Amino acid sequence: MNRFFSADIIRNFQSQESRNFILEVRPHAALGSALPGQFFMLKQAGAVDPLLMRPFSLADFIPPNENNPNGSLMFVIHAIGRGTNILRRLPKGTLLTVIGPVGAGFPPVSEGETLIIVAGGIGIASVFGLIFKYPGVPLFYGVRTKELMIDSGLLNYPQDKLHIASDDGSVGDEGSVLDLLERYLERDGAIHSGGRLKIYACGPHSMYKAMAKMALDADVYVSLETPMACGVGTCLGCAVETVGGLQMVCKDGPVFNLKDILLDG
Amino acid sequence: MNLSVDIGGLRLKNPVVTASGTFAYGVEYAEFLDLNQIGAITVKGLSTRPSKGNRPGRVWETPCGMLNAIGLQNIGIDAFIKDKLPELKKYDTKIIANFYGDTIEEYAEAAAALSAADGIHALEMNISCPNKQAGWLAFGTDPALTQKVVAAARGATKLPLIVKLSPNVTSIADMARAAVDGGADALSVVNTITGMAIDIESRRPRLSNIVGGLSGPAIRPIALRMVYEAARAVKVPVIGMGGIMTGADAIEFMLAGASAIAVGTVNFVNPAAAVEILEGIKQYMAGHSIDDINSLVGGMIC
Structure with a gap:
């Protein structure tokens, strides 16, 4: 399954009270299934501001239907920096490039837990x-x-x-x-x-x-959340300190056992 | 259409190279693009022993660019040869092993260890990482020391030896000459430009190392100028790099004097960029009736 694809914005719904927004995008290729806690890297295709993709957890996947043969991805985002404030203003129809799903999600919950x-x-x-x-x-x-x-x-x-x-x-x-x-x-x-x-x-x-x-x-x-560049474990930028040494949020995480991560610093 | 270029004895089927530190050990990108289409893959900087790199606070985006202070984290030469190279060498591309040492002896030791492995086609010597301590930085900023450390590596390998220069110098031409005098077969121009960023709320540096290397389109005009100056100063081929995002950018570097180009930060933005840039180069050549890519090298008209 290709984890790198283009997509277009089909909904960019702004909260009236806050800088929260809901971004719904339509992938132009079939997706691998995403586990809760996995995320996607998004950016406007061809843009250099911001230059890097931004990581966002998948809030929901809406299954394929006649308008969206590959389904659609929904992200719930709080605009806090330059990248998210630009993303917030992108109109419906804007072409994005996407990598995902990436990362290790929350572990499955077994029977009896x-x-x-x-x-x-x-x-x-x-x-x-x-x-x-x-x-x-x-x-x-x-x-x-x-x-x-x-x-x-x-x-x-x-x-x-x-x-x-x-x-x-x-x-x-x-x-x-x-x-x-x-x-x-x-x-x-x-x-x-x-x-x-x-x-x-x-x-x-x-x-x-x-x-x-x-x-x-x-x-x-x-x-966990850290600044990251590639999202696929290659730039080594999103390191966090754990009891077992440095690990990458994008690949080893973003979900970690709380007892394994060193929270100070 | 001839796309093949010769980089100091290293024959590439096309001039597109992936830059060290932005393409892991190559195999990690196989899911995103056809590695067989790339001229050469330069792997993450290797040292004789594995290195943990710097503490977190390693990357920060800046206008049209990014700062990094990874600190040369790598799995070490032995693990690369054992775990990554067997898979990587299955692809029809050239493998350039980037390496560094903390001392002149370590440079020679690393060059010898990599040369003994089967499947590495050239070495790229990193004397220009901005995230190392002051003493180390002299390898890439003091011409006499540059010549000495390059000569030590030269003596330890028969593979084509590419030296990656630092832009954080007064005269890139002097550094280019020093590397060639030491025995470099080709030059990579340039590594990242030293920079920094501060969080004004916490007053802390964005990078744990305080300073880091700036890359991406923000540095492109500077890199282009340095490629121009270095290529004029020496007779060996130059691999041009610094913020290349498109085929058009690549052509610009070749016109300035680069015989090949490397793509770095763009791999993070678009993991299929290397093949798209190659397509852009081909389109330019077709559109301008250029049969041989080599005819573009240094072709700026003044």
Whole structure:
């Protein structure tokens, strides 16, 4: 399966309240199937600003239909730097070049294991794949404020499984989503007594540091983000320090076992 | 249409070479393009022992370019010969092994080890990585030391020896002459230009090494000028490189005096770039009724 292909933008939907946007692109070639947590490198074809492709987790894959014979890829993006702000303004029909799916996604959850998903901020983008694959698992989602929350894709989520916190209390509980997680685990600890607990998370570095301190009785996997150039393991630019030495986020990750990564520095 | 060029005894079927450090060990790119179509593949810089490279904070994008401070991370010559070369040499292309040492002796040792392997067609000597310490940088910036280290490698190999020059010098012509005096069969011009970037919020450097090498189209006019100056200064062929993105860019380097061109950063932007650039070169030649690529070399009209 060719992992390098062109695609065109079929939807670039801007949030009115924030710099979040949903980008839907139509690949011009058949794709390999992507696992939750894998990502794609995107850029406007031929553009030199930005020069490099940008990595984005796949939020959802919409299967082939008569308009899109290769299906379509959906990305949920928060415009934060020059590259994402340019991408945000690209109109429908813009030609992109794409590499993907790349990287190692979240490990599959086996029979008898219990999964909990934790998302911080735009980290929700890379756990959407998990949410769709394992519907109805407990989801802990923290945002700074209500305007930044991405609720499309969560509208039909069972309310008793959805645990939301915001820094300013504008949505869900006020405070850290990790406090919600901690209380939940104390209260409902018995639910996973039958099988191994897995916590899959995507969020800021500070969230991972806090999670590392929580001494969670679980296998915790987190998705990392670093500047990267190639996305396919060749430039060696996206190195992170792990207990086993340097590893590449694009190829060895982006999903790593939390206990393996050295978070300081 | 003749596309083949001679680089100091290394005969390439076309002038498109992939630049060291941007194409891993070659085989990693087989899924993206037909390696048989490339003139030569220059592999990631190798040392006698494996090297871990620099701490994270290794790449940063800048306007029309990127900074890198990978720090010459590589698997080492032995592992390359054992694990990568057997697969790579199955392809119908030329293999250029880029190498470096921390001392003059190590350069000679590395050149000898690579020359003993079956399937390597030429050596490219890196005396110009901007991510090394001050003492090491002298290999690529002090003409007397350049000549000495090149001569040591020259004595250790019978393969065509290409020396990759640093642009971080006052006179590229002087450096080109020094490398040729040391015994270089050809020159690669140029390596990355030293640069840096700072995060103004944290006030920390974007690269853990603080400084790194700038590459990409941002450096193209500078690289082109240096190719022009180096090619005029010496009689050996020059492989021109620095921000080449298209066939048109490649032609520009050849008109400035390059006998072949290398593509680097563009491999990260478009992993099939090398073959697309070759197509662009062919289209230019067809459109301008040029039968022999060599007739373009140094063909700028002043």
